Amino acid sequence: MNRPVTLTFSPLYQQIQAVLLARVVSGEWAPGTFIPSESALAKEYAVSVGTLRKSLDALASDQVVIRHHGKGTVVATHDTDRSLFQFFHLVRLDGKRSLPSSRVLLRKQRAPTPEEVKILALEIGEKVIHIKRVRDLDGSPTLLEDVVVSARFFSGLEIAPLPLPNTLYQLYEKQFGCSVANAEERLSAVAANEADEIHLEVKKGTPLLEIRRIAKDLQGRPVEWRVSRCETSQYCYFNEL
Amino acid sequence: MNRPVTLTFSPLYQQIQAVLLARVVSGEWAPGTFIPSESALAKEYAVSVGTLRKSLDALASDQVVIRHHGKGTVVATHDTDRSLFQFFHLVRLDGKRSLPSSRVLLRKQRAPTPEEVKILALEIGEKVIHIKRVRDLDGSPTLLEDVVVSARFFSGLEIAPLPLPNTLYQLYEKQFGCSVANAEERLSAVAANEADEIHLEVKKGTPLLEIRRIAKDLQGRPVEWRVSRCETSQYCYFNEL
DNA sequence: TACAATTTGTGCGTATGTATA
DNA sequence: ATATACATACGCACAAATTGT
Numbered sequence: 001m002n003r004p005v006t007l008t009f010s011p012l013y014q015q016i017q018a019v020l021l022a023r024v025v026s027g028e029w030a031p032g033t034f035i036p037s038e039s040a041l042a043k044e045y046a047v048s049v050g051t052l053r054k055s056l057d058a059l060a061s062d063q064v065v066i067r068h069h070g071k072g073t074v075v076a077t078h079d080t081d082r083s084l085f086q087f088f089h090l091v092r093l094d095g096k097r098s099l100p101s102s103r104v105l106l107r108k109q110r111a112p113t114p115e116e117v118k119i120l121a122l123e124i125g126e127k128v129i130h131i132k133r134v135r136d137l138d139g140s141p142t143l144l145e146d147v148v149v150s151a152r153f154f155s156g157l158e159i160a161p162l163p164l165p166n167t168l169y170q171l172y173e174k175q176f177g178c179s180v181a182n183a184e185e186r187l188s189a190v191a192a193n194e195a196d197e198i199h200l201e202v203k204k205g206t207p208l209l210e211i212r213r214i215a216k217d218l219q220g221r222p223v224e225w226r227v228s229r230c231e232t233s234q235y236c237y238f239n240e241l
Numbered sequence: 242m243n244r245p246v247t248l249t250f251s252p253l254y255q256q257i258q259a260v261l262l263a264r265v266v267s268g269e270w271a272p273g274t275f276i277p278s279e280s281a282l283a284k285e286y287a288v289s290v291g292t293l294r295k296s297l298d299a300l301a302s303d304q305v306v307i308r309h310h311g312k313g314t315v316v317a318t319h320d321t322d323r324s325l326f327q328f329f330h331l332v333r334l335d336g337k338r339s340l341p342s343s344r345v346l347l348r349k350q351r352a353p354t355p356e357e358v359k360i361l362a363l364e365i366g367e368k369v370i371h372i373k374r375v376r377d378l379d380g381s382p383t384l385l386e387d388v389v390v391s392a393r394f395f396s397g398l399e400i401a402p403l404p405l406p407n408t409l410y411q412l413y414e415k416q417f418g419c420s421v422a423n424a425e426e427r428l429s430a431v432a433a434n435e436a437d438e439i440h441l442e443v444k445k446g447t448p449l450l451e452i453r454r455i456a457k458d459l460q461g462r463p464v465e466w467r468v469s470r471c472e473t474s475q476y477c478y479f480n481e482l
Numbered sequence: 483t484a485c486a487a488t489t490t491g492t493g494c495g496t497a498t499g500t501a502t503a
Numbered sequence: 504a505t506a507t508a509c510a511t512a513c514g515c516a517c518a519a520a521t522t523g524t
Binding site: 086087091182183184185186187188189190191205206207208209210212230232235236237238239240241 | 327328332423424425426427428429430431432446447448449450451453471473476477478479480481482
């Protein structure tokens with residue numbers, strides 16, 4: 001009797017990779033801290049170091065951990081250069097990179113729009129926190145952003161702390177235990193409206209680059225919906241393929 | 242006597258990776274063909290299979306080769322789905338992907354602009370070939386493109402063949418032995434001009450997404466400069482971070 | 483259908499090199 | 504100098520996919 005079942009087979013190193021990821025997600029291994037050594041983990045899971053290495057290398061290529069020769073392996077945080085620019089693609093036309101400062105225009109809790117319910121996979125009755133801010137690059141207002149997150153996971157974000165750091169993902173990580181791991185962005189060109197005219201100091205109708213981002217955590221759950229409208233006379237969106 | 246020389250040390254697997262890449266670049270291993278097996282290459286270079294595997298895995302992650310379980314390793318081409326969408330990021334607003342058809346408006350050899358000389362690293366006196374085309378997505382004109390390449394490396398592109406395939410990189414690969422390996426793109430929002438008005442059927446001043454791309458070959462040399470102006474009411478530029 | 487040959491994928495164990503504390 | 508941890512390199516065994524006999 002032959003059995004055509006494939007079962008849920010997956011290679012050992014992938015199974016271990018998933019387990020290690022789970023320990024990061026659970027908070028057992030916090031961002032910025034060292035995890036046990038290769039040999040210790042290999043012993044714990046009763047596999048060879050080589051197999052465990054493959055798991056860690058995969059997590060490293062996913063930016064979940066960072067390996068340091070001679071020191072150890074740390075859980076990735078959002079305060080390294082590499083990580084900061086993973087989600088910030090605006091560069092000056094001359095190629096220089098810099099991070100923006102920001103001024104918060106609005107911060108409140110409210111009911112979600114139907115679009116937000118869909119994008120953030122919200123449950124019925126769940127509220128959202130909405131932050132609107134202007135981000136300055138080299139002193140001139142360049143980005144007008146609307147940031148929306150679930151009020152359930154980010155309870156209190158609408159009141160404290162003051163001021164907001166301009167790298168929100170560090171705040172999500174430290175204050176709310178939520179690590180943004182990846183995101184998808186959709187870009188299009190739009191005409192400036194009245195709000196843009198006021199906050200970005202451009203004329204109505206000026207072409208703006210609109211970036212719509214869905215940010216996801218380590219488990220792939222959508223955690224933030226962000227729309228950025230950008231004035232691109234001095235800056236552009238840089239992407240390497 | 243201790244020797245403080247570091248020399249030009251690099252790991253064995255990286256040295257071999259470079260040698261294997263060179264054999265692809267030289268044309269010895271053409272795109273679409275199988276290269277020798279791991280064990281054969283390991284024997285040839287007198288290294289362990291494990292070491293040679295690391296070299297091949299690295300080349301595979303750079304999209305230079307594609308590994309096939311049970312069959313062998315082939316040099317990557319530009320006619321696979323994976324590869325086609327590496328350089329084409331426009332998707333419908335509903336998320337569907339499709340490839341455009343194209344109509345050539347202009348195709349000629351001419352002297353380069355100073356900007357083109359710089360971007361393509363042209364030598365003095367070198368000419369360029371300039372192709373202007375409109376690309377239709379789902380039947381409506383969506384992209385207006387200017388493609389510029391060196392006339393030295395792409396001699397004859399301005400006359401033959403007719404018609405041009407809409408995936409130019411396949412043509413570069415097959416007719417000119419030039420494999421585009423990666424690219425950098427800079428995006429900004431611009432207002433439609435008279436040419437856009439005619440070819441994209443939009444009013445002058447309509448916001449367009451402008452994509453400026455520098456495409457590079459396996460050795461990192463710039464081989465193509467491309468400016469695409471895109472009408473983004475039905476499509477957007479999709480990017481995964 | 484069965485079997486063998488080839489090729490890549492997975493997994494183990496070990497030795498040695500290099501970076502860090 | 505020593506200990507620890509990651510990086511490189513080797514060799515072997517077996518699994519899984521593909522192809523041809």
